[in-house]
Amino acid sequence: MLRLSWTTFTDRWALFLGAILTVCLGVALVQSSLLVLVSAATAGGEVTEAITLLAMTLGISAFLAVFIVSSTFAFTVAQRRRDLALLRLTGAARGQVRRLLLSEALLLGLLGTAAGVPLGLPVMRLQTWLLHDLGFVPAAFTPRWQDWILAVSAGTGTGVALIGVLAASRRAAKVRPLEALRETGAATRVMTAVRWFFGVLFLAGAVAMATVAAFAPPEGAVPLAINTALASAVALTALSPLVVPLAGRVAGLLLRGPLGRLAQANLRDGVRRSASTAAPLIVLVALLVAQAGTLATIAGGADLERRADIRGDLVVTTTGPSDLDTADTVHTGGVVSPESRVPITVVTRDEDGTETDEALAKVVDPGAYAAIHTRGPASGSLAALTGDTIAVADGSGALGDVVTARIGGSERNLRVVAVMPESLSGGVDFLLPSGVVPAGLLAAAPTESIVRLAPGAGPATVTTRGTVTTVDDWIATTGAAEQQTGTGIMTVLMGLSGLYALLAVINAVVIAAADRRREFAVARVTGLTRGQVVRAAVLESGLVTAIGLVLGGLAASATLAGISSAAARISGQAVLVVPWTLIAVVVLGAFLVVGVTSAVTALSATRPNPVSLTGAA
Structure with missing residues (x-):
């Protein structure tokens, strides 16, 4: 099976390259966070806040590694339905198909680990620099290499890869080969029982945590925000195939012309492809907006609380x-x-x-x-x-x-x-x-x-006693310092993890386009030019990006609702700070990155002569 897996890898390397990259980055992030965390925990001194941040960073990194690798493998396996169906028709049993996919995952996990271990060293230096620059650790702090991390990294890479492909391999083995070849029956069903189960389960968990957040103490706000955002993102990712057809109908009302109709048809026809591409974007938006909104809402509530508390001049x-x-x-x-x-x-x-x-x-x-x-x-x-x-x-x-x-x-x-x-x-x-x-x-x-001061009195009697400022200015300065600290926390928690999720978005777009050469060729031989096909692909990617942004925004909204209720309960005043600047940057950045990636991959996929591709079965 390993020999056959290696042959499959060399033949379909474009599909597997993205999976290796996601494993590699996941191993690097987890390894770096764990090494810095262990070094901080054994360093002593005033690094308690850094230890808490690193523990949360490690949790986010591990979640992203499992989530992104799982969705990447599931998408890759779905793209190979016809290949697996042919194996079944030539005599391969269900167990053999599963072993083939698990063997591929083992190879990819080993390759990803081999690349991720050395990559973890510059990631660790970057993470340490961030902690130094933001003042969470003393200047003398230096993380130490631990030999046992090699075993942990190997277990992380291979374990994440095997876990990621396990569910997909079971689904692939259950599909009847003729259904896969004809694209009928279970082969075309996207909303499986597993998707329904995890979607509803994590949605209920997100609602429960958002409710608990309304009554939680302030120190529990950030962990609850992260957990609520993660649970909401998983739930909406699992349920996203329900949204894609609806988005297609909405697009049909807005888009006119042949390219618009083609993008709309591709969106509704490629539900699995659209949902898989939107998945990492949902997580990225949910985490970034929820985290930034939580910290800003707490800071805004603290400012209102101070102004209501202090009766001074x-x-x-x-x-x-x-x-x-x-x-x-x-x-x-x-x-x-x-x-x-x-x-x-x-x-x-x-x-x-x-x-x-x-x-x-x-x-x-x-x-x-x-x-x-x-x-x-x-x-x-x-x-x-x-x-x-x-x-x-x-x-x-x-x-x-x-x-x-x-x-x-x-x-x-x-x-x-x-x-x-x-x-x-x-x-x-x-x-x-x-x-x-x-x-x-x-x-x-x-x-x-x-x-x-007494009514009518001035500040003259205290101006020579120290540095004098008004209470309003003092509160504003204190709030600005806390906001800067919150920005630092946001950078440590989501800096590298957000970059990982963004690369996963790019990877999903590349995988989606890698299997569409023949589809693009058919569109060209029916009368569309190469430029029109590329523009239709970019338009379709824009619709998928909109789906990811909307669902990610809904996931973040659940978090912000809980934090806003907690802030209002503690401060006695309604408070909700929405990070509009960050949202604008994320929205524009997502459309730009996905659009450029889609254009480049579509140009690459349409480079061959269309007749040579349409003639290949």
Whole structure:
């Protein structure tokens, strides 16, 4: 079987080249993400955020590898229905057909792995550079090569290839050979029972996760967004053959002339081809738009939350506590709330074990803090924040708990007297009274003193006390910094993975055109010129691109609906930020890339003399 598989590969290399490329890129992405993740996990230091990002990146890479390779192999097998039918007619049993396809997948997996392992090294360097440039890892961080990654990469490449072709091989073996030759019966059925099952299953999962997202805490927003987008993309990819005929009818109302009618007919006749081409585009759009929209909505909700929370006019930034004391407060006729940020390590012990949380704490004056901020504790009271006490964020402890806190090298047992409500703006996890913080640590701590002036008072009394800005400008600057961080997260999560999905789109277009030489030749001998055939192919690809964009947008919408509900629940205000700029770039880029690829492949497919192709059976 391996010899026959190799012969098939050499004869139909154009179909298999794309499959090798997808396996190669999948192996490179998974290998790179895993090596950087393991190196970050063993490096120590402040790389917790990087570890979380890399774990999510690894999950996305693994999903894309399985999804894209599976859809590529399924499409490749579908393109070879007639070849497999001839094998069956010459005596090959169903089991032999399956073994042939699995042997081909094994060969392609090995070839893809052999190319993917060395490619993973520059991908790892690129991924590390991104983490360095965006500040998620220290400058000294360098991922280390691990010999065991060779076994993991080999298992990934061959495993993904075999899994990808397994379902397709079963379907191919079940089709009766005469039905495949005549293009009738089960050979032409695209919406199989398996497609219905997984489509409905993942659609239900996406709805469930979008519903859960509406009640999830902010820190669960990004993982839920990714999972909802992935589930929606899989569901709509499985159900996309239902949309292609409808799109064909819509196209028939809009398109006029022979080329438009030809593109419409090809779209409706090639349902499997159109659905397979749209599949990676659905995933690409769903992930990019959902991720960007989630981060932008959280940032927008955090901005609204801060503006509703702070009742102040000015922010004075200093190193260490400012000298805006009680006399200044009386002089201005308003309120001054100094808020210093210090590192803290909180150790919580319960029946489940010990949990250590390294974070930032705000050192505040309870009365002034309550006067400036409208969002009070969800339980407990800030008035009790004196002595050996602490206020914690929701989910970091319960009222009355005693936690061990390490602050500036000293360790103290602090009682939880208040639990602050969940917040989109993040910020600090703990509030401390000044008495529990060593004076040396407090003197070097960055401090923002929020000042509320009396009616008619001006900022003159505080202009010499530090860097002074208005509350509105301070909130805008803070939001811009968070938006920049969100962009960095988006780049790390989707930078290389998005490129992988885009290459899969190009690969699908190439595979689709590779088997259409005779179809294009028939169109030319019936009177169409070569240019007209190419334009019809480009027009058809534009319709397929529109299908992928619309379905990908629907998948992203499910995610954004859940995140918007969560942001509205937490901030108390309706908020939804749609990344229109990114959407415009994705839409224009998709039409451009698919259109150019379709034109180039159609030109290549129509280069031979049409009579020589139409005469070949």
